[in-house]
Amino acid sequence: MSNGVLVVLETKGAGWHRMSFEALAAGQKLAADMGGACSAAVLGEAAAIAPLAAELATKRLATVWMVGDALLAQYTADGWIAALAQLIAEVKPKYVVLPHTYQVRDFAPALATRMGEVLIGDVTAIQVAVAADGPVFVRQWMQGKLNAEYRHGGDGGVCFVSVQAGSFRGDAVESGASEVKTFAPTLEAAKIRTKPGEAFREAAQTVDLSSAPVIVSVGRGIGEQENLKLVEALATALGAEIAASRPICDAGWLPMERQVGSSGQTVAPKLYLAVGISGAIQHLVGMKGAKTVIAINKDADAPIFEVADIGVVGDLFEVVPALTKAIEGAARG
Amino acid sequence: MKIVVAVKQVPERDAVVRVAADGRGLDERDVTWTMNEPDAYALEEALQLKERAGEAEVVVLCAGPERVQSTLREALAKGADRAVHVVTPESGAGSLGERDSLDVARLLAEAVKAEAADLVLTGLQSDDLGAGQTGVVMAELLGVPHATLVLQVELLGNGIKVKRELEDGWMQQVEMPLPALLTVQSGGNRLRYATLMGIKRARQKEMREVSAAAAAKRVDEVVKVSPPTRVKRTEMLTGSADEIAATLVERLRFEVKVL
Numbered sequence: 001m002s003n004g005v006l007v008v009l010e011t012k013g014a015g016w017h018r019m020s021f022e023a024l025a026a027g028q029k030l031a032a033d034m035g036g037a038c039s040a041a042v043l044g045e046a047a048a049i050a051p052l053a054a055e056l057a058t059k060r061l062a063t064v065w066m067v068g069d070a071l072l073a074q075y076t077a078d079g080w081i082a083a084l085a086q087l088i089a090e091v092k093p094k095y096v097v098l099p100h101t102y103q104v105r106d107f108a109p110a111l112a113t114r115m116g117e118v119l120i121g122d123v124t125a126i127q128v129a130v131a132a133d134g135p136v137f138v139r140q141w142m143q144g145k146l147n148a149e150y151r152h153g154g155d156g157g158v159c160f161v162s163v164q165a166g167s168f169r170g171d172a173v174e175s176g177a178s179e180v181k182t183f184a185p186t187l188e189a190a191k192i193r194t195k196p197g198e199a200f201r202e203a204a205q206t207v208d209l210s211s212a213p214v215i216v217s218v219g220r221g222i223g224e225q226e227n228l229k230l231v232e233a234l235a236t237a238l239g240a241e242i243a244a245s246r247p248i249c250d251a252g253w254l255p256m257e258r259q260v261g262s263s264g265q266t267v268a269p270k271l272y273l274a275v276g277i278s279g280a281i282q283h284l285v286g287m288k289g290a291k292t293v294i295a296i297n298k299d300a301d302a303p304i305f306e307v308a309d310i311g312v313v314g315d316l317f318e319v320v321p322a323l324t325k326a327i328e329g330a331a332r333g
Numbered sequence: 334m335k336i337v338v339a340v341k342q343v344p345e346r347d348a349v350v351r352v353a354a355d356g357r358g359l360d361e362r363d364v365t366w367t368m369n370e371p372d373a374y375a376l377e378e379a380l381q382l383k384e385r386a387g388e389a390e391v392v393v394l395c396a397g398p399e400r401v402q403s404t405l406r407e408a409l410a411k412g413a414d415r416a417v418h419v420v421t422p423e424s425g426a427g428s429l430g431e432r433d434s435l436d437v438a439r440l441l442a443e444a445v446k447a448e449a450a451d452l453v454l455t456g457l458q459s460d461d462l463g464a465g466q467t468g469v470v471m472a473e474l475l476g477v478p479h480a481t482l483v484l485q486v487e488l489l490g491n492g493i494k495v496k497r498e499l500e501d502g503w504m505q506q507v508e509m510p511l512p513a514l515l516t517v518q519s520g521g522n523r524l525r526y527a528t529l530m531g532i533k534r535a536r537q538k539e540m541r542e543v544s545a546a547a548a549a550k551r552v553d554e555v556v557k558v559s560p561p562t563r564v565k566r567t568e569m570l571t572g573s574a575d576e577i578a579a580t581l582v583e584r585l586r587f588e589v590k591v592l
C-alpha cells in the first residue's frame with residue numbers, strides 16, 4: 001500500500017467520537033494529495049463495531065478494517081497497541097492518521113515507539129506541495145504562539161500523525177462505497193496490564209454554563225484570587241455567568257464546574273468575554289461556538305485574538321473596572 | 334519505594350517568543366526559565382506519596398544543558414531527595430534541539446533504568462513544545478504499564494490505583510501493577526512552595542551529572558518555525574480604558590444586544 005493512509009477512528013458509547021470524522025477527512029485529503037488509497041479502522045468488541053463499520057462502508061475508502069475482539073470491549077493502551085501494531089504490519093500503510101483525543105494521547109506515542117517511529121502529534125495542518133517531497137505537518141509550539149513544520153524522515157517507515165480538534169472538517173468526509181474486512185488480532189488477556197474502571201463524574205453540577213447566554217471568563221492574567229472580585233463585578237453588571245480557564249480551577253479559586261475547555265464545559269453563549277486568557281487550544285475547543293467573542297489581554301500576540309471578534313490589547317486591571325463602570329452607567333442612564 | 338519524577342525546564346509563561354536565526358527553533362537568548370507546570374504537579378504527587386508511604390525516595394530527573402540545574406534545585410528545595418542531570422550541549426550536535434522525542438525519551442529512560450524505580454512520574458505535556466508524549470514513549474521503552482492524564486495516585490498492596498481525567502469533565506479509575514509510569518495532569522493537588530529551610534537544604538543534596546548518549550538519527554525533523562498568520566480579522570479597540578469601555582458598551586448594546 002504505497003502512500004496508503006490508514007485512519008484509526010475512535011468510538012464513544014455506541015457511536016463515534018466527534019473528532020473521528022475530522023481525522024477521516026484529513027486522511028482522505030492526505031491520500032488524495034499523495035496519490036494513495038485511504039482506509040479506515042475501527043476497534044472494539046465485534047458485535048458493537050459492526051454497525052459502525054457498516055456506516056464507514058458508505059464512505060470513500062479502499063477498505064474498512066473491523067478489528068474485533070472481546071479484549072477490545074473496553075479501551076486499554078496494551079490492547080490497542082497490540083491490535084494496531086498487528087493491523088499495521090498487515091495493511092502496511094505509509095501514513096497512520098488519528099484524531100488527537102485523550103485516548104490517542106494515551107496509546108499512539110507508545111505504538112509509534114514500538115515501530116521505531118515518532119508520533120507527530122496535535123497537527124493543525126498538512127501541506128503537500130509536491131507529492132514526491134512528502135507532506136509537511138504543522139504543529140503549534142508555545143501554546144499557539146509559533147507554528148513548527150515537521151517532516152517525516154525518509155527511511156520508509158510508517159509516519160504517525162494525530163490531528164488537532166477542529167483543524168479539519170468532519171463534514172468534508174467524502175462518500176463512496178468500500179469493502180469491509182474483518183481483522184482478528186491475536187491478543188492475550190495476560191498482556192493487558194491495566195484494569196480500567198468505568199467513567200464517572202465527580203459531583204453533581206450546580207451550574208449549567210452550556211445554556212448561559214452571557215459568560216465572563218477569567219484566566220491566569222488575573223494574577224491572584226483576591227483580584228477575582230474585579231471580574232465578578234463585571235459579570236454582575238452584565239448579568240453574566242462567571243467561567244474560567246483551567247489554571248484558575250486547578251488553583252481552587254473557582255470550582256471545577258466553571259472550567260471551560262476540553263476537560264471542562266463546552267459553551268456557546270451569545271457573548272464570551274475572555275479576560276486574561278491566552279487562548280490555548282484546550283481552552284478554545286470549549287468556547288469556539290460562542291456567537292461573539294471579546295478578548296482583553298495585554299499581549300497582542302496572544303492566540304485568543306485568533307478567535308476574538310473584538311480585541312482589547314491592554315491591562316485588565318484598567319480595562320475591566322472601566323468597563324464595569326460604563327455598563328453600570330449605561331444601565332442607569 | 335523509589336519514585337523518579339522527570340521535570341522539564343521551559344520558558345516562563347510571559348517569555349517573549351522569537352524564532353531563532355536559523356528559522357528552525359526558538360531564540361533562547363532572553364528567555365527566563367521555569368519548571369514545566371504539570372511537572373510541578375507530578376513532583377507534588379510524588380512528595381505526597383512519600384509522605385503517605387512513610388518511606389520512599391524521590392529522585393528528580395532532567396535532560397538538558399547546564400541551565401536546567403536551577404529547575405532541579407527548585408525541585409530539591411521543595412523536598413525531592415536527589416537529582417539526576419542528563420547533560421546535553423547547549424546547542425549543536427547532541428543538544429535537545431537536535432533530537433526527536435523518541436531520542437529524548439531514550440535519554441530519560443536510560444537514566445530511569447539505572448535507578449530501578451518503582452514508579453516514574455512525568456508531566457502530561459510540556460508548555461513549550463507541547464508534544465505530550467515523552468512519558469508514554471518512556472513507558473514503552475521501559476516495558477512498564479502506564480496511564481496518562483493522572484490526577485491522583487493511591488498505593489495498593491501490590492500496585493497502584495490512579496484517578497485519571499477523561500474528556501469533558503469525566504474521570505476514570507485505573508489499576509495496574511508496579512513498576513509503572515504515569516503522566517500527571519495539573520490540578521490534582523495544591524502545589525507547595527519551597528521554604529527557606531528547603532532552599533538551604535537543597536544545596537547539600539546530591540546533583541549527579543550523567544553524560545548523554547550521542548543523538549540517534551532523527552525519525553522526523555523540524556524544518557521551519559514561524560509565527561502563525563492570522564486568519565481571523567479581529568477588530569482591535571484602542572484608546573484610554575474609558576474610551577474603550579464606552580465603545581464596548583455601544584457594541585454590547587447595539588450589536589451583541591446583551592445590554
Ligand SMILES: Cc1cc2nc3c(=O)[nH]c(=O)nc-3n(C[C@@H](O)[C@H](O)[C@H](O)COP(=O)(O)OP(=O)(O)OC[C@H]3O[C@@H](n4cnc5c(N)ncnc54)[C@H](O)[C@@H]3O)c2cc1C
Pocket residue numbers: 118339340341342357358359369371372394395396397429430431432433434435437441454455456457458459460461462463464465466467468551553554555
Ligand atoms: C530546535 C528544536 C528542534 C527539534 N526538533 C525535533 C524533531 O526534529 N523531531 C521531534 O520529534 N522533536 C524535535 N524537537 C523536540 C524534542 O527535542 C522534544 O524534546 C521532544 O519532542 C519532547 O517533547 P516536549 O518537549 O514537548 O515534551 P512532552 O512530551 O510534552 O513532555 C512530557 C513530559 O516529559 C518530561 N520531559 C520532557 N522533556 C524532558 C526533559 N528534557 N527532561 C526531563 N523531563 C522531560 C516532562 O515530565 C514533561 O512534562 C525539537 C526541539 C527543538 C527545541
Ligand SMILES: Cc1cc2nc3c(=O)[nH]c(=O)nc-3n(C[C@H](O)[C@H](O)[C@H](O)COP(=O)(O)OP(=O)(O)OC[C@H]3O[C@@H](n4cnc5c(N)ncnc54)[C@H](O)[C@@H]3O)c2cc1C
Pocket residue numbers: 218219220221222244245246247248259260261262263264265275276277278279280281282283286296297298299302314315316317346457458
Ligand atoms: C490535556 C489538557 C487538557 C486541558 N484542558 C483545559 C481546559 O479544559 N480548559 C482550559 O482552560 N485549559 C485546559 N488546559 C490547559 C491549557 O493548555 C492552558 O495551559 C490554559 O488554558 C492556560 O490558561 P490561561 O490562558 O488562563 O493562562 P496563561 O496561558 O498563563 O495566559 C494568561 C494570559 O493572561 C494575559 N495577562 C497577564 N496579565 C494580564 C493583565 N494584567 N491584563 C491583561 N492580560 C494579562 C497574558 O498575556 C496571557 O495571555 C489543558 C491542557 C491539557 C494538556
